[in-house]
Amino acid sequence: xxxxxxxxxxxxxxDDELQRIAERLGRQPTVVELHAFDAQWSxxxxxxxxxxxxxxxxxxxxxxxxxxxxxxxxxHLGTHAGERYAVVVAHESHNHPSQxxxxxxxxxxxxxxxxxxxCMGAEVIAVADPLRFGENAHxxxxxxxxxxxxxxxxxxxGVPNLTGDVYFNEGFDDNCLVNVVAxxxxxxxxxxxxxxxxxxxxxxxxxxxxxxxxSGFGGASFSSVTLDAEESELNKxxxxxxxxxxxxxxxxxSYRVFAVLRERKITAAFKDxxxxxxxxxxxxxxxxxxxxxxxxxxxxNVSVDGMPPEVIAVGETQERLLWILxxxxxxxxxxxxxxxxxxxxxxxxxxxxxxxxxxxECRYVLRYRGSVVMDVDIEFLTGRIRDELPYTELIRHSGKxxxxxxxxxxxxxxxxxxxxxxxxxxxxxxxxxxxxxxxTVLPRGAADAGVLAPVPGSRLGVALAVAGNPRFGRxxxxxxxxxxxxxxxxxVVAVGARPIGLTDCLNFGNPRKPDQxxxxxxxxxxxxxxxxxxxxxxVSGNVSLYNESAGGRAVPASAIVACMGAVEDVAQVVTxxxxxxxxxxxxxxxxxxxxxxxxLAELLGVDGTLPEISYLAERAGVGIVHxxxxxxxxxxxxxxxxGGMLTALARLAFDAMLRGRAIGAExxxxxPLCEAGGYICEVSDESQIDLTxxxxxxxxxxxxxxxxxxxxxxxxxxxxxxxxxxEEIYP
Amino acid sequence: xxxRIAVPVFPGxxxxxxxxxxxxxxxxxxxxxxxxxxxTLGSYDAYVLSGGFAYEDRIRAGAIAAHxxxxxxxxxxxxxxxxxxxxxxxxxxxLEAGLIPGTGQVRRATAAFAKNAPQPHFVCRxxxxxxxxxxxxxxxxxxxxxxxxxxxxxxxxxGRLAASPENLAQIVSGGHLAFVYAHADGRVDDAAVPNGxxxxxxxxxxxxxxxxxxxxxxxxDGWTFNHLDRRGNGDVLAxxxxxALFRSFVEAVS
Numbered sequence: 012x013x014x015x016x017x018x019x020x021x022x023x024x025x026d027d028e029l030q031r032i033a034e035r036l037g038r039q040p041t042v043v044e045l046h047a048f049d050a051q052w053s054x055x056x057x058x059x060x061x062x063x064x065x066x067x068x069x070x071x072x073x074x075x076x077x078x079x080x081x082x083x084x085x086x087h088l089g090t091h092a093g094e095r096y097a098v099v100v101a102h103e104s105h106n107h108p109s110q111x112x113x114x115x116x117x118x119x120x121x122x123x124x125x126x127x128x129x130c131m132g133a134e135v136i137a138v139a140d141p142l143r144f145g146e147n148a149h150x151x152x153x154x155x156x157x158x159x160x161x162x163x164x165x166x167x168x169g170v171p172n173l174t175g176d177v178y179f180n181e182g183f184d185d186n187c188l189v190n191v192v193a194x195x196x197x198x199x200x201x202x203x204x205x206x207x208x209x210x211x212x213x214x215x216x217x218x219x220x221x222x223x224x225x226s227g228f229g230g231a232s233f234s235s236v237t238l239d240a241e242e243s244e245l246n247k248x249x250x251x252x253x254x255x256x257x258x259x260x261x262x263x264x265s266y267r268v269f270a271v272l273r274e275r276k277i278t279a280a281f282k283d284x285x286x287x288x289x290x291x292x293x294x295x296x297x298x299x300x301x302x303x304x305x306x307x308x309x310x311x312n313v314s315v316d317g318m319p320p321e322v323i324a325v326g327e328t329q330e331r332l333l334w335i336l337x338x339x340x341x342x343x344x345x346x347x348x349x350x351x352x353x354x355x356x357x358x359x360x361x362x363x364x365x366x367x368x369x370x371x372e373c374r375y376v377l378r379y380r381g382s383v384v385m386d387v388d389i390e391f392l393t394g395r396i397r398d399e400l401p402y403t404e405l406i407r408h409s410g411k412x413x414x415x416x417x418x419x420x421x422x423x424x425x426x427x428x429x430x431x432x433x434x435x436x437x438x439x440x441x442x443x444x445x446x447x448x449x450x451t452v453l454p455r456g457a458a459d460a461g462v463l464a465p466v467p468g469s470r471l472g473v474a475l476a477v478a479g480n481p482r483f484g485r486x487x488x489x490x491x492x493x494x495x496x497x498x499x500x501x502x503v504v505a506v507g508a509r510p511i512g513l514t515d516c517l518n519f520g521n522p523r524k525p526d527q528x529x530x531x532x533x534x535x536x537x538x539x540x541x542x543x544x545x546x547x548x549x550v551s552g553n554v555s556l557y558n559e560s561a562g563g564r565a566v567p568a569s570a571i572v573a574c575m576g577a578v579e580d581v582a583q584v585v586t587x588x589x590x591x592x593x594x595x596x597x598x599x600x601x602x603x604x605x606x607x608x609x610x611l612a613e614l615l616g617v618d619g620t621l622p623e624i625s626y627l628a629e630r631a632g633v634g635i636v637h638x639x640x641x642x643x644x645x646x647x648x649x650x651x652x653x654g655g656m657l658t659a660l661a662r663l664a665f666d667a668m669l670r671g672r673a674i675g676a677e678x679x680x681x682x683p684l685c686e687a688g689g690y691i692c693e694v695s696d697e698s699q700i701d702l703t704x705x706x707x708x709x710x711x712x713x714x715x716x717x718x719x720x721x722x723x724x725x726x727x728x729x730x731x732x733x734x735x736x737x738e739e740i741y742p
Numbered sequence: 743x744x745x746r747i748a749v750p751v752f753p754g755x756x757x758x759x760x761x762x763x764x765x766x767x768x769x770x771x772x773x774x775x776x777x778x779x780x781x782t783l784g785s786y787d788a789y790v791l792s793g794g795f796a797y798e799d800r801i802r803a804g805a806i807a808a809h810x811x812x813x814x815x816x817x818x819x820x821x822x823x824x825x826x827x828x829x830x831x832x833x834x835x836x837l838e839a840g841l842i843p844g845t846g847q848v849r850r851a852t853a854a855f856a857k858n859a860p861q862p863h864f865v866c867r868x869x870x871x872x873x874x875x876x877x878x879x880x881x882x883x884x885x886x887x888x889x890x891x892x893x894x895x896x897x898x899x900x901g902r903l904a905a906s907p908e909n910l911a912q913i914v915s916g917g918h919l920a921f922v923y924a925h926a927d928g929r930v931d932d933a934a935v936p937n938g939x940x941x942x943x944x945x946x947x948x949x950x951x952x953x954x955x956x957x958x959x960x961x962x963d964g965w966t967f968n969h970l971d972r973r974g975n976g977d978v979l980a981x982x983x984x985x986a987l988f989r990s991f992v993e994a995v996s
Binding site for chain 1: 751753754757759763777793797861865926927963964973976
């Protein structure tokens with residue numbers, strides 16, 4: 012048996028996989044090869060048990076510039092001065108590392124996603140972070156460390172944190188979720204691909220960035236197994252070390268290189284080093300162009316001498332990227348990084364170095380100290396492997412149509428506002444820079460989505476929002492996934508943007524357990540339905556499996572979705588807070604009074620039916636909001652989500668109060684704490700709007716009172732209740 | 743004929759692009775000067791040190807950058823009366839370089855923008871800078887109205903003015919306290935201060951009035967589309983709000 016070789020390394024490859032490798036090679040693999048296949052065939056790199064399901068997701072539209080398959084997707088944003096611009100987007104998780112070492116794990120999550128966008132030739136313009144934390148003592152430590160790590164990294168590289176969300180649930184005690192989304196902006200003609208272009212044989216392979224060190228060795232396969240508390244010390248070695256200072260300089264140096272390539276009209280390839288390190292990146296970037304590669308590991312800049320070749324080849328040291336360039340251009344690029352941007356002076360032995368060349372033979376060859384330590388068929392190494400794993404059909408939540416209990420709004424509304432899923436997120440996000448780059452139109456917290464004006468001198472805007480409610484995920488994975496798409500879309504609509512595309516990160520348990528895998532498969536089905544119905548493509552995505560504790564408990568089903576929106580003119584963006592007394596308040600959405608998955612249900616300790624998702628109503632809702640904006644009658648708007656309609660209305664009142672406007676509201680509404688979703692809109696003149704699908708529920712008034720079904724609340728007191736709870740975690 | 747403004751880039755600077763953009767939109771002749779081209783800095787008429795984390799904020803924010811070759815030119819220029827405007831990390835560098843408040847020797851700090859208090863965390867918060875000096879006391883603020891309120895974003899972990907009691911007294915008596923934090927309506931109280939800064943200080947000027955250091959970023963609320971309270975569909979791309987201070991600077995350079 013291969014894994015019984017003397018000194019055989021600890022790899023996650025299964026026996027049947029090991030056997031396949033030995034058969035194909037016609038010999039036992041070398042230690043380097045064993046580690047290479049271990050990384051390349053891990054779930055993290057190969058998507059072996061998820062890819063065939065993900066193929067169901069719609070990925071095309073007239074706006075899609077680049078669908079899933081490369082490091083990031085790209086979607087057409089608009090045209091300015093005769094140039095077509097695309098938004099580049101990537102979405103990933105860094106769950107396992109963040110659970111073990113929260114600061115570094117979360118920081119390197121940001122670092123990795125930023126490189127995925129950078130390597131498409133784009134300028135990185137925003138990051139966002141959907142977070143799911145547990146409730147126990149370690150989870151608190153994780154919640155603090157992860158947020159500090161995200162802040163420390165994003166703040167230093169100068170990329171604004173535009174949006175995000177956070178939920179706290181004991182289901183995440185043993186496995187936090189740290190998802191990261193990054194956005195970039197690029198002229199569509201300047202997009203750089205992550206595969207060697209036509210005619211690239213003989214071109215140079217240039218490694219750039221941090222000196223390779225022993226950190227992050229085995230990271231890919233570590234992400235693809237279940238965490239064991241006792242091994243957590245051991246696993247710390249698999250986590251990478253962030254260096255945002257170096258990244259800041261690397262980004263700026265790369266922007267300079269982009270300019271040089273544009274000037275010389277050179278089509279190059281650029282790719283982030285992630286899972287599988289130098290080996291994974293150089294094999295994929297050449298194989299996907301139809302080539303092979305020959306790499307000299309002795310040419311790699313390292314931080315310590317004497318590292319074994321498998322560590323140099325497969326280790327996941329952060330802050331590295333790989334270029335495929337014609338030889339003469341390679342020399343100029345090396346000069347830009349090393350001399351103009353003085354990389355070797357920025358971090359120890361950081362630099363750009365020519366480490367190999369693109370070969371016409373489809374072999375992947377690694378040399379080390381004069382001998383060949385790896386020589387395999389590159390197609391076999393990087394080709395698609397597939398695991399058909401059994402899964403049990405998800406049992407859909409039927410929900411008892413329990414009678415709605417009489418709801419004492421006066422007592423319950425303050426409790427809802429103080430609930431950990433509803434209370435102000437400001438204590439968390441004020442640690443993030445939301446406004447660096449000077450392009451921010453709506454920063455984090457000001458609205459349901461963040462908005463940027465990413466092209467200087469242009470009125471074009473891009474909106475970004477995330478969603479994925481674990482209270483639904485615990486009940487029904489398919490529903491939760493569908494709802495995440497719908498809610499992310501609503502958030503983008505509520506700020507006045509037109510939804511144009513989606514990304515997803517599917518965070519689930521162990522695919523080798525049919526019930527947990529069934530949840531994943533069910534979620535893909537939910538995403539597919541919602542995206543198809545709403546005609547929105549998924550342009551990028553990621554899968555994070557094995558989010559299961561040693562005790563065998565999976566996280567709540569978490570299909571986390573990001574939605575991008577296009578704004579033709581940022582003057583049309585809906586600004587925060589109620590604007591005028593005497594406005595009509597319209598409710599747009601389902602009027603179903605059901606409690607399933609709501610904060611209210613949790614507070615009352617009851618179960619209930621999940622709010623129905625009607626795509627007809629969704630499309631109508633989008634139409635009403637856009638129509639109100641176009642007619643110039645929409646004064647403010649918010650999505651009804653966690654905490655129900657009354658929470659959304661209170662937040663509009665808070666935002667007015669924070670800007671010196673004492674505006675309240677008087678409304679009548681069945682159960683204002685139900686979370687059947689939709690929008691609440693403040694309009695100046697409802698006669699301008701086709702009210703089919705909308706309901707007038709009241710009006711805004713002068714003063715600091717919110718009157719609901721005759722119950723009176725003082726807005727500043729509500730603000731106090733809502734704004735404080737998370738200060739306990741983030742003082 | 744406008745003077746030429748350099749926005750030097752240290753390793754770790756991160757707000758250089760929007761700083762140059764707003765200076766230009768306010769009529770300034772501004773350009774980035776990368777650290778590899780530091781030797782050209784002497785030919786510029788004024789300097790704006792922008793935000794970021796120069797040299798990773800090692801030791802203290804600004805401590806290493808103050809000894810960078812870039813600062814040889816900036817210090818020499820300041821001593822010859824050239825205008826120098828530092829924002830956030832740029833302000834921290836000016837204090838470490840001893841140019842602000844300028845009551846001691848060069849490269850011997852007499853005050854610092856130290857770790858925020860009571861919570862030592864990074865804070866990103868919208869604020870207002872209130873002009874505490876006669877506008878003409880500082881060349882860079884000369885075109886602002888008295889008691890001007892400038893909208894800006896505080897975004898820093900080290901922005902709390904800290905100095906010995908003697909040095910603080912000197913800051914007050916020497917008229918160095920250029921800006922304090924205020925609310926939107928101009929009220930000044932502790933709740934308006936995001937970082938526990940002594941004297942509620944948001945900005946300091948040197949004795950000669952040609953060097954100004956402020957912690958918050960006016961350039962991040964410098965165009966109409968940045969303003970969260972904007973109304974109507976006017977020219978959202980126009981410089982406004984925080985741009986008032988940039989305009990005043992550009993006028994002084996001209």
